[in-house]
Amino acid sequence: MELEQRDKWATKLGLILAMAGNAIGLGNFVRFPTQVAQNGGGAFMVPYFVALFFLGIPVMWIEWVAGRYGGRYGHGTLGPTYYLMARESLKPRSALWMGVISGMLASSLTVLLNSYYLHLVGWSAAYSWFSITGAYFNQNPGDFFTNYLGNHAQVFLFWGITMILLAIAVGQGVSKGIERWVKVMMPLLYIFAIILAGYVFVLGSPVDPNWNTIDGFRFVWSPNWSYLGNNLWKVMLAATGQIFFTLSLGMGIIQNYASYLGPKDDVALSGLATVSLNEFAEVVLGGSTAIPLATAYAPKIVPADVLAQGKSEALAWIGQKFGLGFAYTSLPNVFVSMGSAGKLFGAIWFLLLWFAGFTSAIAMYNYLTAMLEEDLNIKRSIGTWLVFLIYLIMGLPVVYIDGYMDQADAWVSFQLTLLALFDIIVAVYLFKPDNFWKELHEGAWMEVPGWYKPIILYIAPILLLLPLIGMFRDLVGSTLEWPARIAIIVLLALGAIESYYSIKKKYAEELEKNEVIIRV
Structure with missing residues (x-):
């Protein structure tokens, strides 16, 4: 079977940086310290x-295995890829529905997630500018953030700049666009993160000798066995959800990037390198910034009556207040307390967030562009701007409907966990475990220990079910309002139609005969 020549990664370094950029996002520097x-x-x-x-x-x-396998057949999206893998155990007509469900989950998720994630990236771009200009330095940072969100012209400006740059990068292709951008952004991201972490390490007690960064490091790295024992289910659920979220698993975008590999390119060591780069950014750099910094400046951000109760109560208060808003309210308060140096460190912090968010968003943007290009035969130069239009429309409810973003995020967390479970069902069990193991080691630069096979087959699915059950219970306990419901239903329906069409278009003959015909 002759396939069209697809774009490929120009260098191994470019691939690893792109994969790491996909994984390293706001979750490393905002969500991780929050959890x-x-x-x-x-x-x-x-x-x-x-x-x-x-x-x-x-x-x-x-x-990684699934992505490279789909790329062998010219596919960078999950629908056709998981159809091909499922037909190893199922007849084509049954495999079709596994592909449709997987493709539906992936395409709808990348639209819904990026519809609000791009706004967060836009906030970071705005605050980079606000920091360097000192815009919030003579105001209450919390009030300033509220006023910024209410100023739709400013919100659209920085959101629009971010989306236009994404469209330009993705429109240039994989090797000439995405790879070149991440080769600049990822090193800068690490440099900024190391500068901030280094500053925190030598900061000491900038406000009060009773409060220093060591207290923050101790809070992060001292195992609290009594708390874990009393809250085991809650903490396990949060930990598995964070691992899952931070590595960008269950979104289809790792498969998309891996689809641009050659059939003999390594996936075993490359996958491990991606995890390692992400964990260094999250645990070492992300864990060394926000919490120790907030702890050192606790007298400036914690109410006096809470401070009077002692360190444990103050740290508990900081923990309760940590979250998305903390990055844009309390930490700016810290930068204000630094004086003139705070403008520089504030700009570095928010540029770091912008780079992290941009390199993650670009992967989701490319997934939809590849879907239009490969499944619907729309030129990349046109498809890029169609995706821009989709994100523009889907991002409007985030600005104009209160609570929409939180509801969309809750559903996304559930859906990406569900898709990761489909990863194991289709790409391991239906593809057949022996086939998977062989593919994992095809061209590998390392041998995965044999004892990891039962972990993949049995333990990983169980650990996926834990957050899945917990999140489903939370979703059932809360009510999704109609704007979020409509968006979810429409995107799932469109995703199912697109996946069905893309599979039927290329594999119509074998679906009609219900037997495998096309093999590479």
Whole structure:
């Protein structure tokens, strides 16, 4: 079978940086410290590393294998790829529905997630400018943030700049566009993160000798066994969810990037390198910034009556307040307290967030562009701007409907966990475990230990079911309002139609005969 020549990664370094950029996002520097702070500090780190070893690494390998396998047939999207893998165990007509469900989940998720994630990236771009100009330095940072969100012209400006740059990068292709952009952004991201972490390490006690960065490091790295024992289910759920979220698993975008590999390109060591770069950014750099910095400046951001109750109460207060808003309200308060140096460090912090968000968003943007290009035969130069239009429309409810973003995010967390479970069902079980193991080692630069096979087959699915059950219970307990419901239903329906069409278009003959005809 003769396939069209697809774009390829120009260098191994470019691929690894792109994959790392996909994984390293706002979750590393905002969501991770939030989860640590709200789940007992050191109590969180124990199940976090367990989840990394038994869930994060196995599913990462699965998605690399699936992506390279789909790329062999000229596919960079999940619908056709998972159809091909499922037909190893199922007849084509049955395999079709596994492909349709997987493709539906992936395409709808990349639209819904990026519809609000791009706004967060836009906020970071705005605050980079606000920091360097000192716009919030003579105001209450919390009020300033509220006023910024209410100023739709400013919100659209920085959101629009971010989306236009994304469209330009993706429109240039994989090797000439995405790879070149991440080769600049990723090194800068690490440099900025190392500068901030280094500053925090030498900061000491900038406000009060009773409060220093060591208190923050101790909070993160001292195992809190009593808290873990009393809140085991809650902390395990948070830890597995964070591993899953931070590695960008269950979105289809790792498979998309891996589809641009050659059939003999390594996926075993490359997948492990992606995990390692992400964890260094998250645990070492992300864990060394926000919480220790907030702790050192606690007298400036914690109410006096809470401070009077002692360090444990103050740290608990910081943990409760940690979250998305903390990055744009309390940390700016810290930068204001630094004086003139705060403008520089504030700009570095928010540029770091912008780079991290941009390199993740670009992967989701490329997934939809590849879908239009490969499944619907729309030129990349045109498809790029059609995706721009889709994100523009889907991003409007985030600005104009209160609570929409939180509801969309809750559904996204559930859906990406569900898709990761489909990764294991289709790309391991239906593809057949022996086939998967062989594909994992095809051209590999390392041999995966044999004892990892039962982890992939049995332990990883169980650890995926834990957050899946927990999130489903939370979703059932809460009510999605109609704007979010409509968006979810419409996107799922369109995703199913597109996936069905893309599979039928290329594999019509074997679906009609219900037997495998096309093999590469």
